[in-house]
Amino acid sequence: MAYPATYRYTKEHEWIDAGEGKVGITDYAQSTLGDIVFVDLPKVGSSVEKGKVFGSVESVKAVSDLYSPVTGTVVEVNEELATSPEKINSDAHGTWMIKVKLADPAEAQQLLSAGDYETFVKQETH
Amino acid sequence: MVDFGGWDMPVEYSGITAEHMAVRTAVGLFDVSHMGDIQFRGPGSLAAIQVISMNDASRLAVGQAQYSAMLYPQGTFVDDILVHKFSDNDYLLVINAGTREKDYQWIRSQVGSYAGVHISDYSDHYTQLAIQGPRAQDTLAKLTRTDLSAIKNYWFTWGTVCGLPNTLIARTGYTGEDGFEIYIPSDEATSERAWSEIMDAGKEFGLLPCGLGARNTLRLEAAMALYGHEISEEINLFEAGLERFSKLGKSDFLGAQALLRVKESGGPKRKLVGLEMIERGIARDGYKVLSLEGKPIGYVTSGSPSPYLKKNIALAYVPVDQIAPGTELAVEVRGNPVKAKVVPTPFYRRAKKTQA
Numbered sequence: 332m333a334y335p336a337t338y339r340y341t342k343e344h345e346w347i348d349a350g351e352g353k354v355g356i357t358d359y360a361q362s363t364l365g366d367i368v369f370v371d372l373p374k375v376g377s378s379v380e381k382g383k384v385f386g387s388v389e390s391v392k393a394v395s396d397l398y399s400p401v402t403g404t405v406v407e408v409n410e411e412l413a414t415s416p417e418k419i420n421s422d423a424h425g426t427w428m429i430k431v432k433l434a435d436p437a438e439a440q441q442l443l444s445a446g447d448y449e450t451f452v453k454q455e456t457h
Numbered sequence: 458m459v460d461f462g463g464w465d466m467p468v469e470y471s472g473i474t475a476e477h478m479a480v481r482t483a484v485g486l487f488d489v490s491h492m493g494d495i496q497f498r499g500p501g502s503l504a505a506i507q508v509i510s511m512n513d514a515s516r517l518a519v520g521q522a523q524y525s526a527m528l529y530p531q532g533t534f535v536d537d538i539l540v541h542k543f544s545d546n547d548y549l550l551v552i553n554a555g556t557r558e559k560d561y562q563w564i565r566s567q568v569g570s571y572a573g574v575h576i577s578d579y580s581d582h583y584t585q586l587a588i589q590g591p592r593a594q595d596t597l598a599k600l601t602r603t604d605l606s607a608i609k610n611y612w613f614t615w616g617t618v619c620g621l622p623n624t625l626i627a628r629t630g631y632t633g634e635d636g637f638e639i640y641i642p643s644d645e646a647t648s649e650r651a652w653s654e655i656m657d658a659g660k661e662f663g664l665l666p667c668g669l670g671a672r673n674t675l676r677l678e679a680a681m682a683l684y685g686h687e688i689s690e691e692i693n694l695f696e697a698g699l700e701r702f703s704k705l706g707k708s709d710f711l712g713a714q715a716l717l718r719v720k721e722s723g724g725p726k727r728k729l730v731g732l733e734m735i736e737r738g739i740a741r742d743g744y745k746v747l748s749l750e751g752k753p754i755g756y757v758t759s760g761s762p763s764p765y766l767k768k769n770i771a772l773a774y775v776p777v778d779q780i781a782p783g784t785e786l787a788v789e790v791r792g793n794p795v796k797a798k799v800v801p802t803p804f805y806r807r808a809k810k811t812q813a
Contacts, residue, residue, distance in 0.1 A: 365473055391674060
């Protein structure tokens with residue numbers, strides 16, 4: 332699975348499209364979770380902080396916390412996920428969860444590149 | 458793969474939902490060899506079993522099995538078991554993997570020195586495979602000449618399966634669907650061959666191999682107990698609602714005296730109920746159950762999304778005055794109360810086949 336080169340990644344398996352402030356989870360994350368049945372996201376207007384939990388994603392078998400890759404304010408939430416959370420399974424990199432207005436636009440650049448994330452995942456799966 | 462009672466087992470092969478639906482609509486295959494097998498042989502077998510097993514094994518015919526449990530003297534659970542009568546002098550108890558050692562030691566300590574009975578642990582000798590679903594019989598029928606339609610629910614026989622003679626074929630299972638469990642020699646070559654043959658035979662019916670994840674969601678929909686959750690050393694027979702599988706009041710067995718005293722003093726204070734989430738949220742194992750006012754009143758023993766019913770369901774212990782279906786409660790889901798209601802169990806019951 333190719334990880335989009337324009338995104339940045341975290342070791343908690345989130346991605347951010349810094350240009351649009353869109354945040355989601357990676358294809359590796361969705362495959363380890365299994366069928367996603369429930370996503371718990373913050374309200375528009377809430378603040379998120381880099382490294383802190385901003386919501387959770389649930390599969391049939393488990394709950395996983397979502398960690399914000401950046402600090403900022405939530406400006407939009409993907410309403411589709413309330414009724415069709417399985418979209419994350421079928422297209423993890425194309426399904427955003429929240430849109431964040433970054434407090435510091437440069438913060439995203441400190442995250443992992445697609446290549447570094449791919450290397451990280453390869454190590455995890457050994 | 459995860460550690461389940463000391464065994465390395467898959468949570469899923471292709472996905473819990475797909476596997477679950479395969480069992481409900483077609484057929485699924487489970488490797489359940491982790492289960493334990495204790496054989497009782499000799500003329501004293503029945504007497505010994507009647508002491509440690511709460512159900513009435515004297516009601517079994519040859520070729521019949523029954524769900525039961527072993528209880529401690531205080532009326533709480535050692536384990537739940539399936540008792541199979543091979544003959545008047547020969548019984549097989551199938552027990553849980555996680556409690557295998559404990560169960561065997563318990564049996565030996567309670568009835569091991571009884572006259573005329575030899576008790577042995579056969580667990581490592583059997584590979585046990587479960588074929589479950591509406592097409593289970595069609596699948597297995599391709600691999601045996603035994604007339605499977607003649608085996609009634611909770612009965613068993615022996616036949617040649619996958620070329621293996623004297624295979625125990627039981628119409629039992631842990632899914633709430635029709636299905637079979639077969640017991641074959643446990644060597645790797647035999648086990649792998651049988652697995653492959655069943656996979657091939659089931660292909661035309663849509664057979665999927667199924668892991669622990671689907672095993673759990675299936676048994677939860679059928680409201681079947683899981684040791685360590687609905688039943689345990691801290692839970693008594695009445696609380697778990699399993700009295701109908703005991704001979705309480707008819708004959709004595711380990712735990713009966715304590716249970717009769719519980720009955721005399723007003724019965725259990727809490728009981729196991731089914732819950733269905735009304736608001737958005739999934740109740741999971743161990744979550745607190747709250748009254749609508751926010752007071753903690755119980756806990757969830759098992760909870761999960763239900764792939765077939767497309768609802769979020771749970772089994773939970775609540776005070777006896779809260780058990781009526783329709784009662785509204787809440788489950789604390791990561792700090793927030795989410796509304797749920799008590800519903801009758803099982804959550805799912807398979808359609809009965811109409812007699813031809």
